[in-house]
Amino acid sequence: MEFFGPVLDGFNVVLDPTNLLYCLLGVAVGMLIGVLPGLGPAATIAILLPMTYGVEPVTAIIMLAGIFYGAQYGGTITSVLLRLPGEASSVVTVFDGYVMAKQGRAGAALGIAAIGSFIGATISIIGLTFLAPLVARFALDFGPPEYTALAMLGILLVATISGGTKIKAIIAAAVGLFLATIGRDGFTGAERFTFGNLSLADGIDFVPIAMGLFGVGEILYNLEERHRAATAPVKVSNVWPKGKDIKEASGAIGRGSVLGFFLGILPGGGATIASLASYATEKKTAKDPSRFGKGAIEGVAGPESANNAAATSSFIPLLTLGIPANATMAIIFGALLIQGVTPGPQLINNDPQLFWGVVNSMYIGNILLLIMSIPLIGIFVRILRVRAAILAPITALITMLGAYTIRNSMFDVLLVVFFGAIGYLMKKFGFEPGPLVLAFVLGSLLESNLRRSLLVLEGDPMGFFTRPISATLLVLFIVVAVWPIVKGVIDKRKNSSLAASVAEEKLKENA
Amino acid sequence: MDAKHARHSAEDKAVEAKTDQSIEPEEALTPEELAAQWEAESPEPAGPIANLVSSLVVLGLGIVGMVLSVGLGLGSPAEPAAGMWPFIISLIASVMAIAQIIVGRRGGKDGEKFSALSWYAAIGFGTLLLMVVLMPLIGFEIPSLLLCFVWMRWLGGERWRSATIYSILIVLAFYAIFIAALGTTIPRLF
Numbered sequence: 001m002e003f004f005g006p007v008l009d010g011f012n013v014v015l016d017p018t019n020l021l022y023c024l025l026g027v028a029v030g031m032l033i034g035v036l037p038g039l040g041p042a043a044t045i046a047i048l049l050p051m052t053y054g055v056e057p058v059t060a061i062i063m064l065a066g067i068f069y070g071a072q073y074g075g076t077i078t079s080v081l082l083r084l085p086g087e088a089s090s091v092v093t094v095f096d097g098y099v100m101a102k103q104g105r106a107g108a109a110l111g112i113a114a115i116g117s118f119i120g121a122t123i124s125i126i127g128l129t130f131l132a133p134l135v136a137r138f139a140l141d142f143g144p145p146e147y148t149a150l151a152m153l154g155i156l157l158v159a160t161i162s163g164g165t166k167i168k169a170i171i172a173a174a175v176g177l178f179l180a181t182i183g184r185d186g187f188t189g190a191e192r193f194t195f196g197n198l199s200l201a202d203g204i205d206f207v208p209i210a211m212g213l214f215g216v217g218e219i220l221y222n223l224e225e226r227h228r229a230a231t232a233p234v235k236v237s238n239v240w241p242k243g244k245d246i247k248e249a250s251g252a253i254g255r256g257s258v259l260g261f262f263l264g265i266l267p268g269g270g271a272t273i274a275s276l277a278s279y280a281t282e283k284k285t286a287k288d289p290s291r292f293g294k295g296a297i298e299g300v301a302g303p304e305s306a307n308n309a310a311a312t313s314s315f316i317p318l319l320t321l322g323i324p325a326n327a328t329m330a331i332i333f334g335a336l337l338i339q340g341v342t343p344g345p346q347l348i349n350n351d352p353q354l355f356w357g358v359v360n361s362m363y364i365g366n367i368l369l370l371i372m373s374i375p376l377i378g379i380f381v382r383i384l385r386v387r388a389a390i391l392a393p394i395t396a397l398i399t400m401l402g403a404y405t406i407r408n409s410m411f412d413v414l415l416v417v418f419f420g421a422i423g424y425l426m427k428k429f430g431f432e433p434g435p436l437v438l439a440f441v442l443g444s445l446l447e448s449n450l451r452r453s454l455l456v457l458e459g460d461p462m463g464f465f466t467r468p469i470s471a472t473l474l475v476l477f478i479v480v481a482v483w484p485i486v487k488g489v490i491d492k493r494k495n496s497s498l499a500a501s502v503a504e505e506k507l508k509e510n511a
Numbered sequence: 512m513d514a515k516h517a518r519h520s521a522e523d524k525a526v527e528a529k530t531d532q533s534i535e536p537e538e539a540l541t542p543e544e545l546a547a548q549w550e551a552e553s554p555e556p557a558g559p560i561a562n563l564v565s566s567l568v569v570l571g572l573g574i575v576g577m578v579l580s581v582g583l584g585l586g587s588p589a590e591p592a593a594g595m596w597p598f599i600i601s602l603i604a605s606v607m608a609i610a611q612i613i614v615g616r617r618g619g620k621d622g623e624k625f626s627a628l629s630w631y632a633a634i635g636f637g638t639l640l641l642m643v644v645l646m647p648l649i650g651f652e653i654p655s656l657l658l659c660f661v662w663m664r665w666l667g668g669e670r671w672r673s674a675t676i677y678s679i680l681i682v683l684a685f686y687a688i689f690i691a692a693l694g695t696t697i698p699r700l701f
Contacts, residue, residue, distance in 0.1 A: 083545075095545065165621050167611045171569050174604035178576060181597045190583055190593035216639070220632040223666055293543075389667020390677050393659040396635075397685055400642060401651065405695045410647055417639045424632055429557055429565040430621030447596045459589025 010356025026066025034074020040087030041071035046214035050402035057339035089271035096299030120305030124312035139345035144452035149473035176436035180443020208415035217423020249301035256305035264310030278306035327434035557622025562615035570608035576601030650700030
């Protein structure tokens with residue numbers, strides 16, 4: 001009872017009409033914006049951040065969480081109907097989902113994705129309820145050196161797991177850390193890199209960076225890109241999957257949920273890896289693997305359950321350690337900080353109402369998602385038929401006017417536009433914005449803990465290795481940092497030997 | 512409904528053919544075919560020059576960062592001053608930039624080449640900037656209307672009539688939501 005008391009109190013928080021309303025609003029808006037091709041969950045949350053101002057912290061986070069899984073499901077819709085994955089974690093859904101849609105089973109694909117997402121998320125929330133307090137209790141003993149090591153490892157993992165070159169991702173992370181130093185130094189009071197600009201004295205706000213890099217950056221990029229993708233969506237009929245479909249998919253949903261839960265806890269693109277792993281598992285365990293890619297319902301059910309389970313369990317490192325596991329969580333982390341809530345091991349004890357309110361809101365949010373996804377499919381299909389040319393200025397205006405309303409400041413809007421251009425250019429030059437944003441939100445935490453550690457350890461960096469947890473984390477850090485180089489060397493050897501053997505064969509042919 | 516949809520998709524096709532000059536290739540069905548098709552459709556990687564330029568920009572910023580950090584004072588490991596941490600980050604960024612110059616000297620697979628369509632993004636950026644300049648002067652309505660119209664007519668290939676109608680409707684909707692319903696203090700003309 002001691003354990004369940006706060007958990008049950010959390011339900012009271014969720015069932016508060018205001019919170020329910022905002023949860024509903026979040027899920028609905030998340031789905032609506034998430035369904036726009038090209039805007040994934042990170043962009044959706046970033047664009048809608050201004051909506052969370054002026055409401056209670058619990059309410060704000062409940063709404064953001066709603067937007068998050070709403071957007072997640074929105075990406076699934078575009079995967080199935082347009083063959084355009086809204087985000088990396090629904091790429092594999094395209095393989096069987098779009099084929100199913102072509103066969104006239106779009107409804108079944110979307111329906112099973114909704115059911116799978118719901119089950120995956122629910123299993124994950126239950127897991128989170130039991131695991132989060134354990135992790136938080138373990139992390140209570142963490143001091144500055146542990147946090148330094150943990151933050152470094154988190155940033156590095158996100159940088160190395162994200163797509164694109166690792167070096168460029170690390171550069172992006174370094175830029176994020178640097179941007180976080182702009183403003184007054186908390187230790188010495190010195191003004192850093194403000195060039196006498198008063199607007200910069202308090203540092204750059206997180207919101208314009210997130211809205212610019214993810215929101216405007218994507219919008220500008222889509223202006224250029226959307227001409228490639230203009231397939232009209234397939235028709236959707238009989239939205240509810242048949243009994244046979246559910247029976248076929250049930251195993252995949254179960255396996256995907258468990259797999260997703262565990263992979264989601266790991267930092268760095270949990271949902272994407274989970275969906276890929278689930279697709280591979282389903283293909284491997286299937287009696288007839290050749291059905292995959294030809295409309296196998298397990299190929300939709302498994303990955304969709306897995307990515308939602310992973311998306312949910314990725315809240316664990318955020319809420320218990322204060323370390324966001326991916327770019328989307330980094331935005332939610334930033335939103336929490338703005339609300340005056342610092343996620344970390346103390347959160348669960350200091351503010352159980354908030355903690356369990358947010359966790360339990362996920363049950364409600366997912367039920368709402370399940371209920372709404374079926375009747376609203378018609379609306380989504382209609383939105384998908386609206387031409388991108390008309391939707392683009394709408395999203396741009398939402399972002400611009402939204403950015404203004406945060407602090408009634410034109411400077412903020414200018415920053416959003418400026419970071420939008422940076423986000424666009426980063427994309428063109430192969431830099432991921434994710435690591436930058438993540439490093440930015442962790443920047444001040446990392447710096448202050450590093451400096452505190454150095455004070456504690458009297459300036460001896462080797463002191464990090466004298467404490468077991470920080471030592472373990474740093475060893476992991478080094479392994480993750482060095483591994484790509486080692487792997488690169490191995491691959492090169494393989495390639496060169498392959499090239500040599502091909503060349504040999506050519507020689508033989510010629511001879 | 513069906514007739515309407517058919518007309519819409521015909522319009523879409525026309526727009527697509529006009530702007531892209533390409534016809535939808537044969538539907539790829541297996542994951543492997545699909546992956547190959549995505550690969551073929553995806554834009555060309557940015558290439559060695561872009562790699563060099565972007566790495567040099569990072570290197571330049573890194574060096575500036577280091578110089579400024581030294582100006583703030585580094586202190587000692589036991590008593591780090593304000594410049595220590597930014598110095599370390601700038602150093603990491605610079606070293607990584609040099610590594611990227613070497614690793615990516617043949618181009619690599621990342622990034623995307625600028626194309627004629629990149630002007631669309633540039634024009635889009637220009638209109639957003641113009642909106643930031645004009646909003647405090649004449650309110651949000653006219654700049655928003657212009658932005659919608661430019662994005663629809665020229666960046667989106669809508670017709671004059673539909674671009675005009677939709678622009679007006681969108682601005683009216685935003686006025687209704689942001690001013691009438693939410694009562695925000697966005698600078699406005701009316």
